[in-house]
Amino acid sequence: MEKRRRTVRQPVRALILLAAFGGTxxxxxxxxxxxxxxxxxxxxxxxxxxxxxxGEPFVLELATCPKTQAALSGRVKLDAHMxxxxxxxxxxxxxxxxxxxxxxxxxxxxHMPGRWEFVFDLDGERLTHSVRIx
Amino acid sequence: MTxxxxxxxxxxxxxxxxxxxxxxxxxxxxxxxRHGPWPVPWSPDPSNRVSGNPQAIExxxxxxxxxxxxxxxxxxxxxxxxxxxxxxxxxxxxxxxAEADRNTQSLxxxxxxxxxxxxxxxxxxxxxxxxxILDAREMGGSQAGAAALVRGDPELSCRFxxxxxxxxxxxxxxxxxxIGKALAAFQETIVSGRSPFDEFRDALEKGDRAALTRYPLAxxxxxxxxxxxxxxxxxxxxxxxxxxxxxxxxxxFFIASGADPGRHGxxxxxxxxxxNLLGRYNDDTAGKSALKTQxxxxxxxxxxxxxxxxxxxxxxxAPYMHNGSLATLADVARHYSEIDPDRLHSxxxxxxxxxxxxxxxxxxxVAFLESLSETSSALxxxxxxxxxx
Numbered sequence: 001m002e003k004r005r006r007t008v009r010q011p012v013r014a015l016i017l018l019a020a021f022g023g024t025x026x027x028x029x030x031x032x033x034x035x036x037x038x039x040x041x042x043x044x045x046x047x048x049x050x051x052x053x054x055g056e057p058f059v060l061e062l063a064t065c066p067k068t069q070a071a072l073s074g075r076v077k078l079d080a081h082m083x084x085x086x087x088x089x090x091x092x093x094x095x096x097x098x099x100x101x102x103x104x105x106x107x108x109x110x111h112m113p114g115r116w117e118f119v120f121d122l123d124g125e126r127l128t129h130s131v132r133i134x
Numbered sequence: 135m136t137x138x139x140x141x142x143x144x145x146x147x148x149x150x151x152x153x154x155x156x157x158x159x160x161x162x163x164x165x166x167x168r169h170g171p172w173p174v175p176w177s178p179d180p181s182n183r184v185s186g187n188p189q190a191i192e193x194x195x196x197x198x199x200x201x202x203x204x205x206x207x208x209x210x211x212x213x214x215x216x217x218x219x220x221x222x223x224x225x226x227x228x229x230x231x232a233e234a235d236r237n238t239q240s241l242x243x244x245x246x247x248x249x250x251x252x253x254x255x256x257x258x259x260x261x262x263x264x265x266x267i268l269d270a271r272e273m274g275g276s277q278a279g280a281a282a283l284v285r286g287d288p289e290l291s292c293r294f295x296x297x298x299x300x301x302x303x304x305x306x307x308x309x310x311x312x313i314g315k316a317l318a319a320f321q322e323t324i325v326s327g328r329s330p331f332d333e334f335r336d337a338l339e340k341g342d343r344a345a346l347t348r349y350p351l352a353x354x355x356x357x358x359x360x361x362x363x364x365x366x367x368x369x370x371x372x373x374x375x376x377x378x379x380x381x382x383x384x385x386x387f388f389i390a391s392g393a394d395p396g397r398h399g400x401x402x403x404x405x406x407x408x409x410n411l412l413g414r415y416n417d418d419t420a421g422k423s424a425l426k427t428q429x430x431x432x433x434x435x436x437x438x439x440x441x442x443x444x445x446x447x448x449x450x451x452a453p454y455m456h457n458g459s460l461a462t463l464a465d466v467a468r469h470y471s472e473i474d475p476d477r478l479h480s481x482x483x484x485x486x487x488x489x490x491x492x493x494x495x496x497x498x499x500v501a502f503l504e505s506l507s508e509t510s511s512a513l514x515x516x517x518x519x520x521x522x523x
Contacts, residue, residue, distance in 0.1 A: 055248070055377055057425060085485045090379055092431040107429025111379040112368050134164065 028065040031102075036120065036127045041066055043120055043127060047108070052133055054113050060093070062103040064122055077121035078105055082114055154347035156354045163338065165361030170335040172446075173325055173512065174246065174373050181258050181424075182315045183417040184297055185322060192519045193293040194320030197313060200290075202283050204273035206231060211266065211273075211317070214238040220450035221324060226458030230272035235389045237458035240451040243444055245322040248378035248426060252440045252456040253400025257427045258416075259321060260314035261409040267313075281309035292522035307408065311415040326446040327508030331357070334505075349505070355495075356502025364470070364489055364499070375445035375506070380436065383486060384477045385455045385469075387438045396456070397439035401432045449504045463503050467496045 033044035041064060048059040066072045078095055081088040093107035110116050110133050120127045158166065176186070184190035197203065198211045209230045214223045221241035228234040236252050244250070250262035266272040267280055284290045285302045294302045294309070297316055302309045330349055334357075337345035360366045371377040380397040387394040404410055404427065411424040418424065440456040454460045460469055471491040478486060491499065 054371055057422075087435070087485075090431060090433075091426070091429045093429055107425055109426070111377045113371060114368065134168070 028067050030063045030065060033061070033063070034129060036129045037067070038125055038127050040068055040070070040125050041072060041122045041127070043122065045118070045120070045129075052110055052116075052131065054133055055109065055111055057106075058108045060105040060108055062105065062120070064101045064103075064120075072101065072123050074101075075121075075123050076103060077119075078103075079119045079121075080108070080110070080116050081119070082112065083117055084115060085112065154351060155343070155349075156351070156358060158338075158358065162358060162361055165367055166335055166357060167339055168372060169367070169375065170332055170339075170373050172328055172332045172335075172373050176322075179245070179259065179318065179322070180418040180420065180422070181411055181416045182260050182318055184315050184319050187297065187319060189293070190297045190316045190319035191323060192320075192516075193290075193297045194316035194318065195516070196290070196293065196519075197317050198320055200283075202287075203267050203280055203313075204231070204275050205279060206274060209273045211263075214266070214272070215241050220447055222451050224452065226453050228272065230266065230269070231274045232271040234269070234271045235391075235394055236456050237453065239443065240447065241321055241324045242326045242447045242451075243374055244324060245318075246374045246378075246444070247376075249380075249400075249441060251400065253396050253403070254380060254441055255400040255403040256407070256409075257404060257411045258409075258423075259318035260311065261407060261411075262314075263317035263321065264310050264314040264409065267310075277306045277310045280313055281306035284309050284313060289522055296522060308415075311409055314409065323514055325512045327510050327512035329446065329508050330505045331502070350501060352498050352501035353505040354502075356498035356500065356505075359489075359491075359495060359499050360502055365485065366470075368485060369442045370445055375448075376442045378442070380439035380441050381485075382435075382438045382478055383440070383455075383470075384473050384475075385440070385457065385459060387440075387457075389457075393438075394456075395437055397441075398432070398434075398436040401430060401436060404430075405432075445503060446506050447508055449507045463500045464496055467491060467499045471496065 028042045030042060030044040033046035035042065035044045037043075043062060043064045045060055045062045048061070049056075052058055060078070062076075062078070064072055064076065074097065076095060076097075078093060079088065089109065090111060091107050091109050093105045096104045098104050113133050115130055115132050117128050117130045120129075178185040198215075201207050201210045203210065213230060214228050215221045215238065216223055222238045223229070225238065227236060228238040239252065245259060247259070250256040250259060251265070256262035256265060264280075267275045268277065281302065284294055291302055294312055294316075298312055302312065330353070333345055334349035334354075337343075337349075360370075367375075369377050369379075369381055380400075382396075387396060407413075409415055411418070411427045416424055448454075449463060452462060454463070454466050455469075460466050468491075470486070471489045473486055473488050475487060489495075
């Protein structure tokens with residue numbers, strides 16, 4: 001049902017960063033969840049409840065880690081939208097850091113069935129993941 | 135999923151019955167089944183501590199038919215929400231003390247809403263219930279006037295105390311919140327009954343081919359359009375046929391005083407309302423009911439958006455759209471058939487496209503919408519209550 005996507009807006013910048021740090025890959029341990037990666041960073045997220053239902057509020061838990069020696073600054077933004085419908089949510093969820101690169105976010109609600117795309121912005125690095133809601 | 139396919143196949147291969155039932159794809163079947171079952175289970179409104187309370191329902195019913203809430207003594211809630219007209223008034227735009235800008239929404243299944251009013255300016259049924267009392271063009275009342283009425287009338291005062299366990303408080307705002315909560319408790323009982331569509335939907339789920347064939351073919355074709363090419367169920371979602379949110383559907387929003395801001399204005403009103411769920415009158419100690427209000431986003435695109443109405447009993451509640459500008463269901467089908475995408479917000483969604491329905495398809499869609507009418511009322515019958523002591 002779910003389709004994993006990886007989008008990197010600035011691949012060149014990411015490559016430069018990798019080169020700058022000698023291309024050292026960090027062991028990036030993340031809690032269980034849906035894992036999304038880019039050359040610079042990885043994240044895992046899970047929703048509560050696990051199955052997102054149209055019109056029902058849900059919570060999102062996020063864990064992040066850098067894949068290079070350059071630590072993430074903690075500048076994180078979350079959003080979601082329906083690319084085919086060209087609209088986003090009617091709500092602006094909270095984002096609360098809870099330490100160790102982890103975050104708690106509430107206030108999510110997908111109000112239409114179809115494909116929704118989560119957008120995770122970690123230090124300007126844009127990672128996305130699509131889910132289909134029935 | 136297998137049972138759905140079996141049900142459809144059974145209907146197709148069973149002689150004369152086959153001619154009376156369409157074959158639906160798996161995708162169509164999933165789309166149809168999520169419009170039920172009906173009725174949905176009842177659960178009390180956590181923000182209203184008297185939700186479901188029989189004393190509150192009786193008090194609310196009395197207030198609903200109480201003309202003295204309007205200083206004119208001539209307008210009551212039931213003036214616009216007439217029970218014998220599908221709990222609305224059959225007018226294009228509401229008329230209490232004067233003509234308003236929007237159509238009166240039916241109260242059928244009102245309890246299932248997330249937001250209330252065409253612009254969602256209220257986040258609870260109880261807050262919405264006091265809005266017309268205070269509106270100059272509707273009942274023209276005031277917080278002080280409504281509170282004084284309840285405090286000063288022995289019957290109403292007694293019912294307030296029986297409902298809430300305390301006499302009407304000294305603060306007018308507290309009495310008004312109580313009036314709203316009792317009115318909401320009554321309106322929560324206004325639920326539509328089962329419809330021919332529900333019988334068909336449940337027959338599909340159970341594989342009851344005899345029941346399947348009782349649903350008219352025109353309604354079946356209309357249903358297929360509704361969940362398929364028409365994409366109507368993207369917004370008219372779920373058992374109540376509404377996703378509870380707001381969209382710009384190309385209906386003009388110009389009014390005598392300029393433009394109706396729709397959801398944009400509704401969010402602003404909501405945020406300024408002391409009776410919203412973030413305020414002191416929310417009875418939900420867990421606080422979860424207020425999350426939707428807390429995290430609500432005000433966006434430019436909200437301008438000109440109006441709430442997606444539920445469609446149960448829709449044939450009983452003409453005229454249609456937020457301004458009552460379309461007289462019949464056929465007019466509504468034609469609106470979506472010929473919609474002009476250029477009239478929609480440039481920064482809005484790209485979901486709506488002209489359907490270009492034939493006359494036959496329009497008739498089918500209308501046949502489906504008419505099949506959402508209840509076959510018998512689900513309203514509880516209540517005897518007039520004895521005077522309060």
